[in-house]
Structure formats: C-alpha cells, structure tokens
Amino acid sequence: MSFLPRVLCLLPLCLLAGTADAAVVFMYHHFGEDRYPSTNVRLDQFEAHLQHLAEAGYRVWPLERIAGHLRSGRALPDRVVAITADDAYVSVYQEAWPALRKRGWPLTVFVATDPVDQGTRGYMNWEQAREMARAGVHFANHSQRHDKLHEREAGESKSEWQARVRADLTHAEKRLRAELAAAVPDSPRLFAYPYGEYSAALGALLTELGYVAFGQHSGAVGLDSDLHALPRFPMAEAFAGLEEFRQKAATLPLPLRDREPVDPVLDSYNPPRLVARIGPVDADPQRLACFASNQGALEIQWLDAAEHRFAVQAPQAYPPGRARYNCTLPAREAGRFYWFSQPWIVPGGSH
DSSP states (O other), X not given: OOXXXXXXXXXXXXXXXXXXXXXXXXXXXXXXXXXXXXXXXXXXXXXHHHHHHHHTTOEEOOHHHHHHHHHHTOOOBSXXXXXXXXXXXXXXXXXXXXXXXHHTOOOEEEEOHHHHHTTOTTBOOHHHHHHHHHTTOEEEEOOSSOOOTTSOOTTOOHHXXXXXXXXXXXXXXXXXXXXXXXXXXXXXXXXXXXXGOOOHHHHHHHHHTTEEXXXXXXXXXXXXXXXXXXXXXEOOGGGOOHHHHHHHHTOEEOXXXXXXXXXXXXXXXXXXXXXXXXXXXXXXXXXXXXXXXXXXXXXXXEEETTTTEEEXXXXXXXXXXXXXXXXXXXXXXXXXXXXXXXXXXXXXXOO
C-alpha cells in the first residue's frame, strides 16, 4: 500500500502499514432464486465472489468483530470484509451457508422474527437456524415485523412512536436470544434497518439501546463512519458481476466531515443539497465525483477548496421513495476508490 507507517509519519492522512482502518460489508438476500432478481445473486456469482476473496487474500471477519473495532476506535487491518444476509430466507441455509462453511468463513444473518415464528413460506425455520448457530453462524436483529420503523403511524406522537419501536426491537431481540442464545452477539448488539431505511431519530434510538446499526447504502465502513448508519454493499445479480464485486471489495471509506444534512428523510427540502468536507485521504480531493440516483453526475461546487469543502445537489426533486447520492474518489493506490453513499427518503413511498 501507499500508506506510511504511523511511527514514521507526521501527516494526518498516514496510517499503519498494512492497515486501512476500514472494512467492507456485503449484504445478500436470496441465493439462486431467480424469481427475485432485484435481491437475488446467482450461485455462480456467489461462488465467484468467494473465490476472489480467497485468491486476493481478504480476511473474512465476523461482523461483530468489525463493529467492535469501530466502536472502540481500534485500527482495522487492510482488506477485511464481512458477509451478511438479511431476512433469513431459506436459500441462506440451503445455498450460502454450505459454501461459506466449506471455507470456514463467518456469516451474520439479520432476522425479522415474525416471518420465522409464523412459518412463512420461503424463510428458514428455527431448527435450521439452530443448526447454523451450532456451527458458528451469528444472528442479529432485523426487527419483529420488518416495518418501516422510521415512519410514524397516523396520529402517533413522538413518544408513542418511540414506545412502539422499542417494543418491536425488544420483542425481536428476545425471540432471537430465546431460540439461538449464544449465537446472538451481545457486545456490540447488531441491527439492520428493514429496507435500509432510517431517520436521525431512529438512529438515535438504536444508539440509546446499544446497537450498532447497518443500512443498505453502499460504501466501506471506517473509523469516521456513523455507528447508527453503517453502509453495506447490496449484492443483486444485476450489480454482482465479478469485476464490480472486485472493485467494491477494495473500496475505502470516504471520510466526509461536517456533513449536512445528516437525516436522510427529506421532509422539507427536495432535491437535497449535501454539504461536506473531505477528511484526510491518500488522494487528490479535486478528483471527487458524485452521482445522483437516476439523475447522473452532479456538479461539484467547491465552497472552500483549501479545506476540501464542497456541495452537491441533484437538478430535479425526487418522487416519494428512496434515492441516494454516491461520491467516489480514486485513491493513489492503483485500483482503489474511496466511496461514500448518502441515502435519501422522500416520504410517501411504498415498500
């Protein structure tokens, strides 16, 4: 790597030799289930992903180990990844787990407990989960009902909303621990937002409850990342080709500081104007490129070039639903990019 050892370095951008203080988390849903193309990876794609990680020398860590390093500010070695699966679909048990077990690699499954409790078709059952747990697979909270937890119900006050969400999360956590016991990480507790959707208020509640929380927006995690909204790269067959996977696995977190707005929910401003300052990077900040979902490349407005402070704004307002801005910056190390993704939620969207 081009990073210099900290003991020989006086510049703030320098890191320990062999470290990047970063990791990449991949998120999957379905494996080899072609009828769900938006959330499925083909089995040949998944095998190619695993083969690349092995051949390129990546370290596959349990997700809670990465989260623990982030929460305590401990450095991460370079080229660390975690593999996660949301919703506990049966193909995780039938296809993903056997492939990972052959390599001795960890897996974290985020479980919405009601579908499993109700025996919903297409989901794992608790006995399958216990079999995986006995072999070392970890399970974590994905809520009870898989609702859009950031949304208030009609006429619901803030305190009533908080009580309802607390009850949902507490119920799911209790069910996981009742069924799977030691396979559920306790420190730190892990949570994945249903649909990847969250608000600042929901993130604050998760933090208060002791969770490190993950979304579905792209990018690497690092010591500057928000612990209530950590990114993961979603893997679906249209975006899961080997070249794209290889690039994402090598990604570094783009540290955006003094960022406004932080809350992804667009209650009164649309299109959103993102303002931020690029923190220490081993790159030329002037090579920053940002893109708005469905609207293409964004013009970078440099508010203070010396401080690397900039603003971007999509030209058109977004309709109800989800959107995002992605910002990337080529690192000086060949073939690697810094990446930051800011999700947006326009109220009124459907599931």
